[in-house]
Amino acid sequence: MAMVLEKVVPFGRSLDEYQKMFNLTATDFAKPILGVGDGPASFNAEGTKCGCTITSIDPIYEFTGAEIQARFAAVVDDIIAQIEATSDDWIWSYHGSPAELRANREKVLAAFLEDYEIGKQERRYITAELPVLPFESKQFPLALCSHFLFLYSDHFDVEFHIQSIQEILRVADEVRIFPLLTLMLKRSPHLDPVIQYFQKSYDASIQPVDYELQKGGNEMLVIREVIDMS
Numbered sequence: 001m002a003m004v005l006e007k008v009v010p011f012g013r014s015l016d017e018y019q020k021m022f023n024l025t026a027t028d029f030a031k032p033i034l035g036v037g038d039g040p041a042s043f044n045a046e047g048t049k050c051g052c053t054i055t056s057i058d059p060i061y062e063f064t065g066a067e068i069q070a071r072f073a074a075v076v077d078d079i080i081a082q083i084e085a086t087s088d089d090w091i092w093s094y095h096g097s098p099a100e101l102r103a104n105r106e107k108v109l110a111a112f113l114e115d116y117e118i119g120k121q122e123r124r125y126i127t128a129e130l131p132v133l134p135f136e137s138k139q140f141p142l143a144l145c146s147h148f149l150f151l152y153s154d155h156f157d158v159e160f161h162i163q164s165i166q167e168i169l170r171v172a173d174e175v176r177i178f179p180l181l182t183l184m185l186k187r188s189p190h191l192d193p194v195i196q197y198f199q200k201s202y203d204a205s206i207q208p209v210d211y212e213l214q215k216g217g218n219e220m221l222v223i224r225e226v227i228d229m230s
């Protein structure tokens with residue numbers, strides 16, 4: 001399906017934020033990682049510099065860096081104003097203030113854009129979108145999905161979530177998803193049905209993480225192959 005850039009909020013997070021959102025350890029960073037819906041995050045750019053093997057997919061990668069930058073410039077004032085107007089709904093221990101949040105997002109975008117063309121040539125940024133991924137079965141030990149699944153629960157129904165997570169688990173042994181809240185800062189209504197569905201064949205658990213910007217949004221969902229201890 002052709003993507004409409006005007007519907008996207010191209011706000012990206014840093015490697016440090018990904019580390020905290022997903023409890024990533026040195027063992028995790030030593031594995032090839034798939035970032036699903038990474039958009040303009042600098043996770044791939046910064047991680048690659050540190051020697052990690054990261055593949056990011058996102059429909060936004062059909063656009064040029066200049067187009068993504070222009071979209072960011074078009075929405076950033078409005079989004080930061082909305083956050084300032086609802087400041088009590090957010091936890092400022094990491095970013096400090098709406099102004100610093102904006103500066104962080106600009107820094108992340110700059111790091112992403114600097115890496116984008118070379119990363120595309122190296123097939124580290126691949127244009128693709130859930131619920132279909134262009135990879136072989138079990139190509140990745142770990143997949144991460146930040147600020148797409150569950151967050152946009154008003155736009156994507158529970159069937160889309162189940163189909164998408166099933167597809168991620170086709171190509172990866174484990175998936176971690178953050179946050180579990182919607183844009184309205186409520187726990188996603190899809191969370192319980194998703195857990196019930198995947199618990200039949202996988203280990204599925206909610207785990208606390210050391211990152212909270214949306215108030216109450218400090219948990220991730222982990223779904224992985226059941227490890228046979230017998």
Ligand SMILES: C[S@@+](CC[C@H](N)C(=O)[O-])C[C@H]1O[C@@H](n2cnc3c(N)ncnc32)[C@H](O)[C@@H]1O
Binds near residue numbers: 040057058129145
């Ligand atoms: C708010 S951004 C999050 C970017 C990044 N994961 C982060 O946390 O910094 C949401 C991203 O989801 C992407 N997206 C939209 N539809 C998607 C789909 N069907 N499959 C995968 N990603 C999608 C958007 O293009 C956008 O880059």
